[in-house]
Amino acid sequence: MLDELKLEQIKKHYLFSGLSEKTLAEVARTTKLCELEPDQHLFFQGEQADHFYLILSGQVKLTRLTPDGNEKVIEILMPGQTFAEAVMFMHKDDYPVTATSISDAKVFSFNSKHFLSILEENPKTCLSLLGDLALRLRGRLNEIENLTMKNATYRVVRFFLNELEKQGETNSRVELSIQKQLIASRLSIKPETLSRIFHTLKERQILETQGKIIIIKDVEKLKSFE
Known part of the structure; x- marks a missing residue:
């Protein structure tokens, strides 16, 4: 029953929409459901980045420690959003931010190496992901301009x-x-x-x-x- 729930939730997201039913079922079987309490850490900045996530309910904040030791909120994430997927394509294999739940939250955890192997066989899904990453990059550049100028x-x-x-x-x-x-x-x-x-x-x-x-x-x- 849980795998069926996973399958229905996963296939709604564009990252997985181009996958076959067989591949989706495989992804669902390897996906873990994480239930978080308020202020619970999902991962810390500097930890090995071997998973990415999809929010089902609740809110998650991404933060980063500044050189003077203060915590800077990088992004507030809502249901339906994924995060940490970009780390799959980075040369470094650690998380650049800390992820913490703001409220009670449920998130799906995906194994990055497993998903990368799927992308190699699904160019359409790979292109969709790259398109989203490009949009996020443009958004970050606009944000940097707003914060600095x-x-x-x-x-x-x-x-x-x-x-x-x-x-x-x-x-x-x-x-x-x-x-x-x-x-x-x-x-x-x-x-x-x-x-x-x-x-x-x-x-x-x-x-x-x-x-x-x-x-x-x-x-x-x-x-x-x-």
Whole structure:
């Protein structure tokens, strides 16, 4: 029964959509289900990277230690997203980040060497993966530009606009699924700076807060505030 559940979940993801039923069944048999509690580490930066993962439920954060010992949030991952698959193609065989659950989470764990052998026999799947990695690289380059050349207010405004786009809300509501402290780390700003920008945007009648719900009262004004 578990293998059938694995098969149904796995075949929904583009990484596996080009595989035959026989190959999918083989992948499902070798896939492990990991159930995580909040703040549980899946792997640590520097550990040997022999698996990659697909999130079924919950949220996972990827973090990296900076030279001064601080933790920097690199990415917040949601259900349906994979991570650590790019490490399969790197010359180094260790994880460049630490993966930690934010909430209760369930993830599938895939053996990287096994999947690489599958890619060698499935060029279509390999090309799909490379396309996704290229898009992620472009996103990272844009992020680096924003973090190094744009001020804190721009980053916060861009965060809201990106969330509106992702959530597709017609009534301009953004639900914060993670703590503000994590958002601040993700944007490379201090929590107090984030709070100050929130306060300014509320004073300007651009947004209002209702707990974890952020209501964007004037999207155009928010865009101009960049």
